[in-house]
Amino acid sequence: MIKTCDVAIIGGGPAGLAAALSARKAGAENVLILERDSFPGGILQQCIHNGFGLHYFGQELTGPEYAQRFIDEAENTDGIEILLDTMVIEVHGDKSIIAVSNKYGLVNVQAKAVVLAMGCRERTRGALSTPGTRPAGVYTAGCAQRLVNMEGLMPGKKIVILGSGDIGLIMARRMTWEGAKVQMVCEIMPFSSGLNRNIVQCLKDNDIPLYFNTTIVEIHGKERVTGVTVAEVDPKTRLPKMETARFVECDTLLLSVGLIPENELTTAAGIEMDRVTSGAKVDAARQTSVPGIFACGNVLHVHDLVDNVSQEAQIAGENAAKYALGTLPVADTVKVIPEGGVRYVVPQQLVKGEGNVALYFRVGSAYKPARLTVKCGDAELKTTKKQIMTPGEMEKVVIDLGKVTGDVTVKVEEA
Template sequence: MREIPVDVLIIGAGAAGMGAALGAAREGVQKVVVIEREDRSGGILNQCIHNGFGLHYFREELTGPEYAERIRSILRDYENVEFKGEQFVKQIDYKNKTVVVVSREGIVLYKPKTLIVATGARERPMGGILLPGTRPAGIFTAGVAQRWINLENRKPGNRAVIIGSGDIGLIMARRLTLEGIKVEAVVERMPYPGGLERNIRQCLKDFDIPLYLSHTVIEVRGKDRVEEVVIAELDDNFKPIAGTEKVFKVDTLVLSVGLIPQTNLFKDFLQTDPWTKGIMCTSSGRTSMNWIFAAGNCTVIYDLVDWVTEEGEKAGKYAAFFVKKEHEMARFPVEKGQNIGILFPNYYEEGTNLSLYLRVKKPMERGIVRVKQRNNLLYNKLHANLMPSEMINVRIPEPKIGVGNIVVEVIEA
């Protein structure tokens, strides 16, 4: 088998992988190789043709493909970066530090000094929500429906119900409507929407698409193709309330019920978060193995691509430092306090700035986000309208941070 030594090997060329390539290339390492199973870089951005990308990073509102092209064009200036499309990472031997890559050219063994995981996320499938009823054609995950419409010019159906009111579900409600598919309902089991307020307005209200909160699908009917979808209201224990059933005559059901970090290749040897299922990292993007870094949706599901790019850049920079033989610093756990649902990174690594990403567990009209290290208050700020669907980013510069565990909490104001 052909063996290729490289300085930095990146798996995945989405926003995180491209950001990582940029971060590593800027530090001047000799050879950065990005492996991507698709024929082009960009990842999920390529099928997100709506706008809303890049407001922080480029200070401009771009579509997904435009955002990807901007980063691609920056990367073209770096001769030390090589993009390898239509190549699939099959296996990693963490003991011998080798990576098996399969492509039409055959099987190649990469020997990287450091590895960056940027494999993104996968969609929670139908089996993941125990959907009752038959299993006819016409049931799609949101990502597949989006790919059909935006990349393959195929129409998934004529009348649809969408399960899940996260941003992806909302964006797909608008997209299906614009393609002439009647969206009868967006159904959400929680009493509040899962997506950003601006998406509720722009994707549902502007198109008169009904949102059913505290509802779920209790039956899918149909033999060859979906014929009816039955929904019902849920009580406080998430049990359907008898007599509240509504029947929609639709041929399509779109599931937008969550993204799960893509960690199959690594979960046997990298520490993953039991709650988020993402790869656990320090504030430099370093995983539980000092030569492997990770960034993007394989670590935690982000709201904004801008943050994914930044985290990728950071992982790239510290991976390059590792190649230059800089030593790993001490790490301290970052712990969840009151009303914290999601928290990332999992550890603070000395000598780095701390960019924290958090989601509250329960909505709060006014809450104080507090970050403490022993008796030292690192951050203490009032936030309004805190929702689990909206990720909060808190940045704490390195000089403010000392030694010891860091605790993050959100308390009622």
């Protein structure tokens, strides 16, 4: 099958759907979404808990409800086509795409602009190199979430969770509500990367203990997990203190140990990457180093709120449409440089111009209270104090682009 379109979008999750809608609204005549799953909606399909949409819709929705609003709108919009069960295997700098599909065979797409919206995937046991045997019963938290919520299957009865990211916390409650016993959640860091309300409503509500500075040093079991050895770590070196090791019985280990943007297509296309975010480097239009290829959502940097994904995708979709129509302005760019406690800033570059621009960033550890300073050379563009900044919450600062004359620094320090 050969197709042409103004804007091709890779991925039909929350980022891809929002990007498609805004690309169409911005004047792209035909928008094509390529999705490898059999249904649109991406990861939201399995995030059946509520808490989505407070910022974007001003009401609390579950993941599937949040997704359905975008799916409905996309399906009712002329000029947006979704190809399901279709997996993109190559993206090129000339905006051509190769995809494969059981239904359509080989799919060749020639687009004028491309939006990368492939999302992220979970880190696995292999990434941690946890010693021990190789029994059944070790799952990533998101895999277990899909099994329980979408397939109606229970991965186990007695659970230990490693990592206190949001998916791990959500799954602690979900497994408990489905009748399993969650023994504990272990977190190697002295703080959780999960949202505060998840710690309260998922763990405290269900009397599940959370141990900080604690990790799993061995997995036991031949055919099936029979238990794990848990040990405290030295907070400075994060090395286990083996004298604290103890055996905890369980039949299932869930891993919630981080997400990695899924960027194989991006790197193969020769797009410049940010080593901290593991996503592409972009400007404020979310355009990558390859003109006409844009990126948004978790493939760009891992978000904690889907509301922010939708907003970012709108920016990418709108600008992809402008690029396709030949109306995206080209101008000099400056760098945005993280300093002090700031781990990364998106966008990494700014195109000089007028108006306000929002910078999104994350800190490396907790600052309580935090002082944020945005500078351009010696000129202070913005300085604010905030009661708290934590690694688990993405922060946002809006600056006046008109005042940007050179590289911009974003700095957080203890106030």
